[in-house]
Amino acid sequence: MIKPKIQYTRVEPSNYGQKITAVLLIMVLIYICMSFWKGQIEWQYVSENLFTPTVLSGVWSMIIMTFLAMALGIILGVMAAVARMSDNRVLQSVSIFYVWLFRGTPALLQLLLWFNLALIFPHLSLFGLVEVRTVDVMTPFVAALLGLGVQQGAYTSEVVRAGILSIDKGQLEAAQSIGMTKFEAMVRIILPQAMRVIIPPIGNETIGMVKLTSLASVIQYSELLRSVEDVYYVNSRVIELLLVAAAWYMVVVTILSIGQYYVEKYFSRGWGADTAPQKQSKLTNAVAEGE
């Protein structure tokens, strides 16, 4: 005898608390927007200045500096991390010293030191072959790149080291057992896997770097913040131009966040079936069909 099936209606809890807070938050948001709209802001100056050549060149410089400083930071960071994990005591010490030195002082101070390097070394020479005046070499661009990139490398090396440590020791042993040296295993087997762990914090630091480039305005590197300053020194529209800068920072950071998603997806291949890229070689297809 089969029992007749009862049709129940399922009732979810009503979540009044959530609804009320949501309404309150939206009201607060509207209030803030209204006050900015009514405040002492001439919005046409914001829109007029969004795409002027000065501002656009500032945006470009900011993007270039972010990219180059992070590239330098990642290169130095990976080198420092690999040196720290090697069996070579000298390399280990150099790495530890580097991280200690460049994490120890504020980025702003380091920028100023690089920029004023000429005060310590008026001339730079390459093994006594070529000699140049330091002021000619240490342009705002070079000083900003070194100042931001070298200190970034110190932070990145710790991120990379954490990534390397997260990989099972068996991976190194398996790589060694098929005849790789420790260094080859590091480059081909360990680091690519560590990337999965390294990328999220690196993405985070890249976004930090976008904003850190604004520090370079103090050494006359004409990135975004300095560009809008140049404009408002002339027309005195301080808030409007700062909002222009804010808008651009937000745009760049948003684009980077989206890019980060795709990079993470690439490096997590092999973990979870849906993220695996579909690779089919003709040869294996042929074999599969032949069976």
Place this chain on the structure above:
Amino acid sequence: MSVIISAEQINKHFDDLHVLKDVSLDVHEGEVICIIGPSGSGKSTFLRCINQLEVTTDGIIRVMGEIVGYREDGDKLHRLSDRKIAAQRSRVGMVFQRFNLFPHKTVLENILEGPVFVQKRNKEQVKKEALEILKKVGLSNKANSYPNSLSGGQQQRVAIARTLAMKPDAILFDEPTSALDPELVGEVLAVMKELANSGMTMIVVTHEIGFCREVADKVVFMESGEIVAVESPENMLTNPTHARLKEFVSAVL
């Protein structure tokens, strides 16, 4: 028959811990040696010393007559460079308890890595061989899968394929079935049996007494860092000469 691997009175210490005590063993071409013994007796350490994942503190190991890790010069042994040690390692395969496949590479890429990158052999040629080997271990249809999508038994068979692709002189197995669910043990042992029958020189650390009896030429019993007994597989079960071996075998069975 020529000697492939020989250990000559090797000792291994971890700080104060004396893990291997005057261990000597000759492995001839095509021989299958099974090593059994209680946990902590030094079985893994012995294999790892052969493949130089650990460095012995005393005694020498030869593979194909060549001292591993050192260059002989009169009464001196000079430590070899990383590169030379890596080259020596590539001649002896190793299969691990936990498979240790490279998770970011497909099955085929795992197998190609050694022959193509390390041995610098022609990629298309190696690819054909790799697919042949995959067929032999029954995984032709998995060439483009990632290791994490495979069962433990399949992963271990890929690991064996990866080792085979290197064309090693001998293969060391460290408890290859201990991390597997019971129903997956058989498929891996079957592949190993086939390998043994094809004349591969093998040292197998295992708790699978049945496998030892069927496949081994010699069974080595280790206890607290020493080789206590070397038996033929028949004797191991019927009339072991050593009391502790008898105890151990009856406990495992």
